[in-house]
Amino acid sequence: MNSSRDVLVGGAVAIVGDSIAEVGSTSELRAAYPDADVFDATGCVVTPGLIDAHAHQTGSALGRCCNTDLQTSGQQIFEWAVPFHGGHTADDDELSAALCAVEALSNGITTVIEAGTVAHPERVAAAMQRVGIRGSIGTWGWDAEGVPYSAPADEALDRQRAVLDAFPAGGLVEGWVTLVGHDLCSDELMAGAADLARSRGASMTMHLSPTSSDAESYLARTGRRPVVHLAELGVLGEHLLLGHGVWLDDDELDAVLASRTAIAYCPWVYLRMGQGVLANGRHFELHERGGRIALGCDGTGNGPMDILSAAALASGIARDRNVDPLRFGALQALELATIAGAEAVGMADRIGSLEAGKQADVVVHRTDNPYWRPLGDVAMHLIWGTDGRTVSDVFVAGRRVLADGQPTALDSAELAAQANAAQADLFARAGLKPAPQWPRIDAR
Ligand SMILES: [Zn+2]
Numbered sequence: 001m002n003s004s005r006d007v008l009v010g011g012a013v014a015i016v017g018d019s020i021a022e023v024g025s026t027s028e029l030r031a032a033y034p035d036a037d038v039f040d041a042t043g044c045v046v047t048p049g050l051i052d053a054h055a056h057q058t059g060s061a062l063g064r065c066c067n068t069d070l071q072t073s074g075q076q077i078f079e080w081a082v083p084f085h086g087g088h089t090a091d092d093d094e095l096s097a098a099l100c101a102v103e104a105l106s107n108g109i110t111t112v113i114e115a116g117t118v119a120h121p122e123r124v125a126a127a128m129q130r131v132g133i134r135g136s137i138g139t140w141g142w143d144a145e146g147v148p149y150s151a152p153a154d155e156a157l158d159r160q161r162a163v164l165d166a167f168p169a170g171g172l173v174e175g176w177v178t179l180v181g182h183d184l185c186s187d188e189l190m191a192g193a194a195d196l197a198r199s200r201g202a203s204m205t206m207h208l209s210p211t212s213s214d215a216e217s218y219l220a221r222t223g224r225r226p227v228v229h230l231a232e233l234g235v236l237g238e239h240l241l242l243g244h245g246v247w248l249d250d251d252e253l254d255a256v257l258a259s260r261t262a263i264a265y266c267p268w269v270y271l272r273m274g275q276g277v278l279a280n281g282r283h284f285e286l287h288e289r290g291g292r293i294a295l296g297c298d299g300t301g302n303g304p305m306d307i308l309s310a311a312a313l314a315s316g317i318a319r320d321r322n323v324d325p326l327r328f329g330a331l332q333a334l335e336l337a338t339i340a341g342a343e344a345v346g347m348a349d350r351i352g353s354l355e356a357g358k359q360a361d362v363v364v365h366r367t368d369n370p371y372w373r374p375l376g377d378v379a380m381h382l383i384w385g386t387d388g389r390t391v392s393d394v395f396v397a398g399r400r401v402l403a404d405g406q407p408t409a410l411d412s413a414e415l416a417a418q419a420n421a422a423q424a425d426l427f428a429r430a431g432l433k434p435a436p437q438w439p440r441i442d443a444r
Pocket of ligand 1: 058243299
C-alpha cells in the first residue's frame with residue numbers, strides 16, 4: 001500500500017524495534033540483516049495491519065447475540081446497549097476489551113478506534129496493551145439526562161481531558177475525545193470537546209446519523225440538519241471522525257468535504273439494523289469526491305469483526321446502489337481498510353502501509369488452504385476471494401501478538417471461560433435477560 005501500490009513477489013520486511021526498517025527483496029534484506037531473527041512467511045500473503053475505525057470494545061462482547069434480533073435502533077440502544085453498559089464492572093470492561101482485541105487480531109485488524117462508550121478507560125487500555133493491539137481509548141462523553149455515565153458538560157469535558165493526559169497521542173494506545181453524539185450532547189459539550197481536541201492536537205469521534213432520527217431531532221431543536229449545525233458550532237474539522245453519517249443531505253455532504261471531517265463507515269451494522277444504507281448511504285459519493293473514509297465494525301454481534309468482510313460489503317453496496325460494476329472495486333475497498341483508513345483516523349504517518357519508517361504492523365495470511373489456492377490477484381483475492389479467516393500471524397509495533405492463529409499474550413480458551421463465567425452476573429447487574437426467540441429445550 002505504498003504510493004505506487006507495489007505488490008512484491010517473494011519479498012521481505014525488515015523490522016527493527018517497533019518499526020519497519022526496509023521493505024524489499026528477500027535476498028538483499030537477508031544480506032543486509034545477516035543476524036536478524038527470521039519469520040518465514042514463504043508462500044503466504046503479507047499485508048499491512050487493517051484498521052477498524054469504529055469499535056465498541058466494551059458493552060457487547062459479553063452479551064454478543066443475546067438480544068433479540070427484532071429491535072429498532074432506538075430500542076437496541078436504550079433498552080439493550082445502554083443498560084448493558086451500565087452493568088459493567090471494571091473487570092468486565094477489561095475482559096470485554098481483551099475478547100475484542102483477540103477477535104480483531106485474529107482477522108488481521110491491528111488498530112481499533114474506540115467509539116468511547118467506556119466507563120473504565122484505563123482497564124480497557126490495559127487489555128489492549130496486554131494483548132498487543134494498537135488503537136485509541138476514550139470514555140463516556142454525554143450530558144443527556146437519565147442515562148448512565150452522563151455528566152454536566154464541564155465535568156464530561158474534565159473526563160475527556162483526563163483520558164488525553166493519561167494516554168498521549170502517538171502511543172500504542174492513545175487518548176481521543178469521544179462523545180456519544182447523536183442528539184445526546186448539548187451544544188456546549190460538542191463545541192467544548194472540539195476545542196479540547198484542537199487545542200491538544202488530539203482526535204475526536206462521535207456518532208451521527210446512522211438513521212434519520214438525528215436529522216429529525218436536530219431540525220426540531222435547531223432548525224438545521226445535524227452536520228450543518230455542527231459546522232455552525234465549529235465542531236467539524238480534520239480532528240473529527242464521525243461514526244456512520246448514513247443519512248446526509250447535499251449540504252451536509254458539502255460541509256463534511258469542505259471541513260475535511262472523516263467518516264467511519266460500518267456497513268454491516270446498517271444492514272443488520274435495517275438503517276437504510278442501500279437507499280440513503282452516500283459514502284461512495286463522498287469517497288469519489290475525495291472525502292476521508294475508514295471502515296468500522298461497530299459493536300460485536302453486528303456482523304463479524306472483520307474489516308476485509310466490511311470492505312467487500314462497502315464495494316458491493318457502492319456498486320449495487322449505482323448499478324455500476326466499473327467503479328469502487330477491490331482496490332479501493334482494500335485502500336479503505338489500510339492506507340486510506342489510516343489517513344481518515346489521522347494515523348497515516350504511522351500505519352496503513354508496509355513502508356520504511358512506519359510502525360511494524362504486519363499481517364500474515366496463510367495460503368495453503370482452499371480460499372487462496374490457486375493464488376489470484378492479491379487485492380481481488382483479499383476482498384472477493386476470502387476475508388480475515390486465513391490470518392495466521394500478526395505483528396503490532398514489531399511484537400508478534402498472534403502466532404498460528406492464537407494470541408501470544410494469553411490463553412484464548414481461558415479467556416472464553418472467563419467470558420462465560422462473567423456473563424450471568426453482568427446480565428443480573430444490568431437487569432437484562434438474554435432473549436432467544438425460539439424455545440430452548442433442555443436436551444442433555
Ligand atoms: Zn457505535
